[in-house]
Amino acid sequence: MSFDPVPVLAQSDIVTLTFWTAVLASGMRLAVSTGVAAIGEMITERSGVLNLGLEGVMLAGGFAGFAASFESGSPWVGLLAGLLAGAFVGAGFALLVVYLRVDQVVAGLGLTLFAIAFTSFLNREIYGGGTSPPRAPKPGVVEIPVLKEIPLLGESLFSQNVVAYVAIGVVVVIAVALRRSYWTIVIDAVGETPSAADAAGHSVRLVRFAATVIGSALGGLAGALLIVGQLGFFNSNITAGRGWIALALVIFGRWRPGLIVAGALLFGVLDALQFRFQTLDSAVPFEFLIALPFVVTLLALTIGSRSAAAPSALTIPFVRATED
């Protein structure tokens, strides 16, 4: 799943520091986009809306990001386009599930299926969709001298591309804002006991709409980060399940930013690891290696979700007692 250039390995390389430094660095890169998507989905879910269309939102953001950066020549325009595309798709989804009370599971799955088909259609129509797709401009790499030489972690923390730092910034700002903010209380109340939030004078539907749009905007940004920040090209269904992983990470992280970020890093590193192991001439079949990150996620989920505290009103539309 990683598209970093991968050197062919020999068994003995595994024990070297260089090997692990590289694994961590590329794990970090992989964690960035799933992490941002998961944080966005966390906001949405804490308001009581489950967006199973996250995979589709990421694809839409990814394609918009690719097209915008390709046409404009600037990765930044791409990120902005991804963000906006996510918000736009999210607004449509929120309109359906929050105001028209369409079943969230049905609408979410529908959104994902639609986005897979629609983005590959557009991609084929506009960019030919062949085996050697056009490339978007690559963002520059920021290298922080001295610090990046720190063994093991230096490369992952201090030698990433600009875009990754933006993502990390976004996540940190959100995590901090959520800790202290009045709006966290409002969002949580709407997801937990909507009737109480309603009695307190907050519009349950408006809060849910906003939380879904914000969450999807981050999902779109995550898609653009993947395409513009890492891969540089778009292909049919290129997100390859990252939206689903992000959804799982929200549960794994129990709707708390810190744990979600940790989960994203874990998944990223495992993914990077399996990719490197594939080139290793070992007895383990490569299918197993590909499945490894997913298996670990699944295990973490089964263990983690035993005591999970999902928002009580997740997926339940809000109707005031006196409304028909």
Place this chain on the structure above:
Amino acid sequence: MDSSPRLRSGAVTDASEHRVALRVRGVSRSFADVRALADVDLDIRYGEVLAVLGENGAGKTTLMRILSGLDQPTSGELYRGEERYAPRAPREAVEHGVALVQQHFALVPTMTAAENLLLFRAQRDRRTSREQAARDLRTLGADLGFDIDPGARVGDLSVGERQRLELLRALDADPEVLLLDEPTAVLTDAEADSLLEVIRRLVADSGRAVVLITHRLREVVTGADRVMVLRNGEVVSPAAAVGERDADQLAHEMVGAEVPAIARHNAARGEVLVSVDGLAASRLRHADFQVHRGEILGIAGVDGNGQVALESAMVGLLRPEQGRIVVHGKELGGVRPRERIADGVAYIPSDRHERAVVGPMRCDENLLLGRTRRRLRPDPGAAEVMAAWSVKGELDHPADSLSGGNAQKLVCARELRDDPRLVLACQPTRGLDPGAAGQLRQALLDFADAGGGVVWMSADLDELLEVADRIRVMFHGRLGEAIEPPFDRGSIGLAMAGVS
């Protein structure tokens, strides 16, 4: 907006003259073909407590929801002072100095007390930090003599504490008009008395207008200045001074007839029906008791002493850590509610919303809940059962549309419907009007007369003194010795407070 000064800068002016704070004129509210309020006129005045009485489903809650912006009238007008007042949302009502404490808690159980206070503040108040909310909660609480820990999770608070928190957060907006919908329903007598005292002080000190809904007529006599009675959505007795009227007279006005006294005909005790040995689960530390056929065992206790754990364990919703429960010679093992139903154990839970009705489901479907494995289909007997219990509501409407008391009646109707052996009744008359409470008490007495066993948990000692054959007091998770009649009210009351 009314011209009188806000309360933090002093009392409402001219409170002594009992100026009108809120005027209700010709207000009606219909839901499809149900008329919940019909042409209601009412003046709510500063400086007094107005009690609103009425049977279950009379329209009391509907009126409060309209006054506080949670609902809008089908026709009619409201005036705040001299100006037209038509709140479209709770926030608008609060801006006009009107605040409501709802019949059912409007608190987020997963959040702290302070966070719940914060939730009710508008963003533009600019008093939106948690520290500020915690400080204000302490100050407000201290003013009223409540001790509430701002950092405590609301889910961990007792119902009494939650009710006090509800009052505090309503007062946080410093309203001139305070609407209280059955604030004492879940409280013990002592808690209710102290709450009433606080309410009286709020009125006396700052001249606020308070509307108090309650089914406990004693509270009207001691706590209210004026009283009005609603029946079937109509004002049957306009607001007038409580004066010399006593509880019986008020009950008569409410129901429109004498409330019949309840009677026990056959107190013979048969063989042992239930025996509980050394039961421990969660907050319940130790319980040993037996219930015989034809017996009503009263379990008295203030909420939060392990009653919820006991009821949950007995119906298979909580796995006992120790001990066993044998019903009719069969051990109730593990967590199997379906088995419990099949074994003839009927359950009227203390929290009907959580455990007994499915709000969005129709009333007749709720009557079949747990009683059928097949697809729900129209139940020919449903209308009859609803009528027998005088549940005011439509068969094909969702249970959410029932008034609080009517939902409770629906639960009782279902649980007593197919001849159970044992009824576990937990705070069964909470929220019922005197007529309905009498009917339920009589139904349970009849059930015991016919040889059924009843475990009756209640925080209302007067009720237990009237119905129980034996009483045991629950305190700190432990069940005291069986007390046989004649009961000594004083010593049982002390035992409930932990004084032995």
